[in-house]
Amino acid sequence: MCGIVAYIGPREAYPILMKGLRRLEYRGYDSAGLCLLNSDLKVFKCKGKVSDLEDHVKDSDISGNIGMAHTRWATHGEPNQINAHPHFSQNKSLAIIHNGIIENYAALRSELMNRGYAFTSDTDTEVLIHLIEDIKINEKVSLQEAVRIALNQVIGAYAIVVISKSSPDKIIAARKGSPLVVGIGKNEFFVASDATPIIEYTDNVVFLNDEEIAIIRRNDELKILTVKNQEKTPYIQKLELSLSAIEKGGYDHFMLKEIFEQPRSIHDSMRGRLHLEQGLVTLGGIRDYEQKLLNAKRIIITACGTSWHAGLVGEYLIEDLARIPVEVEYSSEFRYRNPIITEEDVVIAISQSGETADTLAAIELAKGKGATVLGICNVVGSSIARATHAGVFTHAGPEIGVASTKAFTAQVAVLTLLALLLAQKKGTLPTSHFRRLLVELSTIPDKVEQTLKLNDKVKEIADIYMNATNALYLGRGYNFPVALEGALKLKEISYIHAEGYPAAEMKHGPIALIDEQMPVCVIATRRGTYEKVISNIQEVKARKGKIIAIINEGDETVKNLADHSIEIPETEEILVPLIATIPLQLLSYHIAVMRNCNVDQPRNLAKSVTVE
Ligand code: G6P
Numbered sequence: 001m002c003g004i005v006a007y008i009g010p011r012e013a014y015p016i017l018m019k020g021l022r023r024l025e026y027r028g029y030d031s032a033g034l035c036l037l038n039s040d041l042k043v044f045k046c047k048g049k050v051s052d053l054e055d056h057v058k059d060s061d062i063s064g065n066i067g068m069a070h071t072r073w074a075t076h077g078e079p080n081q082i083n084a085h086p087h088f089s090q091n092k093s094l095a096i097i098h099n100g101i102i103e104n105y106a107a108l109r110s111e112l113m114n115r116g117y118a119f120t121s122d123t124d125t126e127v128l129i130h131l132i133e134d135i136k137i138n139e140k141v142s143l144q145e146a147v148r149i150a151l152n153q154v155i156g157a158y159a160i161v162v163i164s165k166s167s168p169d170k171i172i173a174a175r176k177g178s179p180l181v182v183g184i185g186k187n188e189f190f191v192a193s194d195a196t197p198i199i200e201y202t203d204n205v206v207f208l209n210d211e212e213i214a215i216i217r218r219n220d221e222l223k224i225l226t227v228k229n230q231e232k233t234p235y236i237q238k239l240e241l242s243l244s245a246i247e248k249g250g251y252d253h254f255m256l257k258e259i260f261e262q263p264r265s266i267h268d269s270m271r272g273r274l275h276l277e278q279g280l281v282t283l284g285g286i287r288d289y290e291q292k293l294l295n296a297k298r299i300i301i302t303a304c305g306t307s308w309h310a311g312l313v314g315e316y317l318i319e320d321l322a323r324i325p326v327e328v329e330y331s332s333e334f335r336y337r338n339p340i341i342t343e344e345d346v347v348i349a350i351s352q353s354g355e356t357a358d359t360l361a362a363i364e365l366a367k368g369k370g371a372t373v374l375g376i377c378n379v380v381g382s383s384i385a386r387a388t389h390a391g392v393f394t395h396a397g398p399e400i401g402v403a404s405t406k407a408f409t410a411q412v413a414v415l416t417l418l419a420l421l422l423a424q425k426k427g428t429l430p431t432s433h434f435r436r437l438l439v440e441l442s443t444i445p446d447k448v449e450q451t452l453k454l455n456d457k458v459k460e461i462a463d464i465y466m467n468a469t470n471a472l473y474l475g476r477g478y479n480f481p482v483a484l485e486g487a488l489k490l491k492e493i494s495y496i497h498a499e500g501y502p503a504a505e506m507k508h509g510p511i512a513l514i515d516e517q518m519p520v521c522v523i524a525t526r527r528g529t530y531e532k533v534i535s536n537i538q539e540v541k542a543r544k545g546k547i548i549a550i551i552n553e554g555d556e557t558v559k560n561l562a563d564h565s566i567e568i569p570e571t572e573e574i575l576v577p578l579i580a581t582i583p584l585q586l587l588s589y590h591i592a593v594m595r596n597c598n599v600d601q602p603r604n605l606a607k608s609v610t611v612e
Pocket of ligand 1: 304305306307350351352353354355356359402403404605606607608609
């Protein structure tokens with residue numbers, strides 16, 4: 001949450017900063033601000049989106065070739081102009097932008113108030129910049145040293161950039177717990193929360209590690225110090241990211257583009273891992289940990305949001321195919337509930353962004369207890385990718401729409417490969433069954449492509465239910481996580497209250513809600529508990545609920561019962577989530593568009609949740 005971008009070099013900073021902010025807006029969009037240094041330190045900020053900031057600065061002098069900008073997702077203090085970043089120090093000689101939370105801000109704030117500092121905002125960030133100023137003046141040290149000393153007093157998470165009026169050739173950036181990337185161009189540097197604002201200028205980047213401070217000087221080499229004052233050699237990496245991957249490519253929204261990318265993203269997540277001819281699965285990233293997984297007493301999957309839903313599919317897959325006990329934990333609960341974790345456990349953390357604070361904390365907890373921790377992550381170089389012992393990347397490509405779509409199916413594809421790999425090594429599946437699953441898995445990208453052709457049909461259904469106030473999603477077995485994910489998508493982007501339920505549990509509560517106004521989306525694909533789901537549909541019909549059924553092609557039985565049906569290609573039961581999720585994503589998308597909701601930036605949400 002919160003996006004940071006900064007620039008120093010020969011060009012005008014403003015256009016680079018604004019373009020960067022737009023690319024980072026998925027991280028937060030309740031207020032935005034920027035700071036330019038051109039003899040004076042000028043700060044502009046306002047409530048609202050990056051476009052509002054653009055309007056706000058319209059008639060101002062925005063020249064300068066050093067600057068920084070911020071798009072905010074409020075934690076401390078309501079989203080208004082005063083709380084927007086950048087924040088000045090008391091004498092207005094320093095400015096800061098910050099992503100994260102300073103947990104001991106209250107204690108630091110009262111200490112500074114006793115020393116005569118006045119606070120204009122409710123943010124934790126303002127505390128930090130006053131503290132830096134106080135140290136700089138009283139200890140008569142350089143800017144970087146003042147930042148370093150201040151960071152030693154801070155508890156919490158931060159990615160910060162600091163600019164000083166008296167140092168027009170220098171930017172100081174630092175991170176702990178919140179991501180920060182430095183891009184190295186020709187005589188110029190870029191700093192950002194992720195690589196997307198940097199990619200069009202350079203592909204040489206340094207991902208800062210926790211407690212590292214980057215000292216970035218015009219026409220000089222990048223210098224990295226730790227907060228404990230050790231010098232580090234910058235590890236320059238080549239970015240493998242294309243510009244087209246982060247643009248809308250003709251679609252109205254990133255979400256729609258990402259839904260339509262799924263045949264490719266699922267394929268990419270399996271490429272080089274599923275070997276049809278040889279009849280095997282390989283996952284290079286965790287090869288050294290295969291034995292550990294096979295001997296694990298249990299696997300604990302930890303994640304948040306949509307990634308947690310993928311984890312639930314993973315539990316069904318691994319227990320079903322490889323017969324290894326699996327637990328799925330919300331990272332936020334897991335980290336605080338004193339869980340039993342042993343050295344014989346393997347923890348798998350799933351995260352699209354690789355930056356989710358609770359998942360990171362769960363990883364540290366598990367590592368501290370001696371468990372092996374593996375990651376399933378979409379962002380190379382992210383904090384989670386680096387904090388885990390090993391892992392498998394989902395190659396979904398950058399996901400920019402706040403509601404996760406292609407990352408989910410890529411995670412499920414990787415978990416399917418993992419379950420198959422473990423099953424093969426453990427010998428828990430007859431070879432013919434294993435091979436059949438492998439062949440079927442290889443056809444999934446095509447079947448997803450076919451499913452996407454149902455877009456118009458889904459849109460018609462969306463039109464009928466766009467004014468619903470509630471919706472229920474039901475599924476059993478592998479389709480239960482699909483129901484959860486379908487409901488989450490709808491509520492996230494259309495603000496319609498929606499619940500996902502195991503179909504049989506409906507009669508223990510949600511059935512009380514059903515009346516003729518209530519759309520009930522049932523995933524009723526053949527196999528598994530198909531007959532039982534039909535009974536659940538009957539129960540809804542008996543109470544006049546409206547059934548939207550996701551069924552297999554040619555299923556006349558459910559088609560005759562349902563008010564609307566969406567016919568998806570038939571596949572193996574264990575692979576249904578990869579296909580059945582698609583129409584539910586489309587349904588949420590169209591309903592949200594029809595309700596005039598901001599699909600890519602739903603209210604109050606952020607894509608990368610770097611606060612707990
Ligand atoms: C936020 C996003 C969700 C995402 C969740 C977990 O809530 O809006 O789309 O599923 O965080 O994020 P992660 O990056 O760890 O998968």
